[in-house]
Amino acid sequence: MTPPPLPQDAALFLDFDGCLVDIAPTPDSVTVSPELAARLDRLHARLDGALALISGRNVEDLRGRFPGFPGVIAGSHGAEMSLKPGRIDAAHGIDFDLLALHRQARELAAPHPAILVEDKPHGVALHYRADPSLRDVVEDAMRQLAGAFPGLELQPAKMAVELRPAGVRKDDALARLMTMPPFVGRMPVYAGDDLTDEPAMAAAQDQGGFAIKVGEGDSVARHRLPDPAALSRWLDEALA
Numbered sequence: 001m002t003p004p005p006l007p008q009d010a011a012l013f014l015d016f017d018g019c020l021v022d023i024a025p026t027p028d029s030v031t032v033s034p035e036l037a038a039r040l041d042r043l044h045a046r047l048d049g050a051l052a053l054i055s056g057r058n059v060e061d062l063r064g065r066f067p068g069f070p071g072v073i074a075g076s077h078g079a080e081m082s083l084k085p086g087r088i089d090a091a092h093g094i095d096f097d098l099l100a101l102h103r104q105a106r107e108l109a110a111p112h113p114a115i116l117v118e119d120k121p122h123g124v125a126l127h128y129r130a131d132p133s134l135r136d137v138v139e140d141a142m143r144q145l146a147g148a149f150p151g152l153e154l155q156p157a158k159m160a161v162e163l164r165p166a167g168v169r170k171d172d173a174l175a176r177l178m179t180m181p182p183f184v185g186r187m188p189v190y191a192g193d194d195l196t197d198e199p200a201m202a203a204a205q206d207q208g209g210f211a212i213k214v215g216e217g218d219s220v221a222r223h224r225l226p227d228p229a230a231l232s233r234w235l236d237e238a239l240a
């Protein structure tokens with residue numbers, strides 16, 4: 001079902017990869033257009049600041065891609081929270097050996113040069129987009145790592161598997177923000193494309209708002225748009 005217009009009193013939560021931008025061959029090859037950056041700035045003003053990016057990427061990565069963005073960014077699937085540019089206000093504690101995790105991920109991936117290892121500040125991702133036949137290899141490797149690092153949980157992603165701190169989820173970031181100005185008292189609206197977004201979509205709906213699934217695949221979201229371009233058009237309608 002096509003989403004209704006963005007309400008004036010929305011608290012808007014937007015995922016990044018596959019939602020605001022098209023999926024790219026590698027994490028680094030994603031591009032943010034000046035139009036997208038300007039769109040987010042205008043939405044931030046239109047919603048009196050009640051706009052947050054909620055991503056599996058880390059905050060530093062996203063702040064770098066949106067240098068002027070004045071809004072909130074929850075990164076690393078909710079393990080990091082940046083209320084303003086230039087600072088990280090809360091971050092999940094690292095109670096495991098992060099360097100050992102990154103090293104062991106590289107060792108497991110080494111026999112398969114097509115596997116891309118993404119070191120993350122709260123975990124690691126192994127990407128098999130360059131050779132989808134390596135999916136089983138990546139899943140086995142990540143299960144091994146999950147066994148070796150019990151504080152971490154598997155997070156399936158698009159042509160990738162991630163490890164993130166156990167219990168860290170995007171719906172917790174949404175719930176936290178919904179208690180704070182300028183989000184509190186507004187209607188939560190969440191757009192996302194991936195499995196990591198599903199709990200946050202459910203939370204937005206449970207709190208009287210709505211959720212939009214971008215792209216194909218099963219979802220709890222009651223609304224759907226086909227791709228990031230369609231989401232951009234829907235967002236632009238709210239700014240017209």
Ligand SMILES: O=P(O)(O)OC[C@H]1O[C@H](O[C@H]2O[C@H](CO)[C@@H](O)[C@H](O)[C@H]2O)[C@H](O)[C@@H](O)[C@@H]1O
Nearest residue numbers: 016017023024025026027055056057158159160
């Ligand atoms: O929560 P998101 O903002 O959607 O981030 C989820 C993960 O996205 C990135 O990986 C995915 O996008 C890449 C670029 O399009 C693509 O190459 C990869 O195959 C996808 O899995 C990012 O690399 C991860 O860190 C994010 O957690």
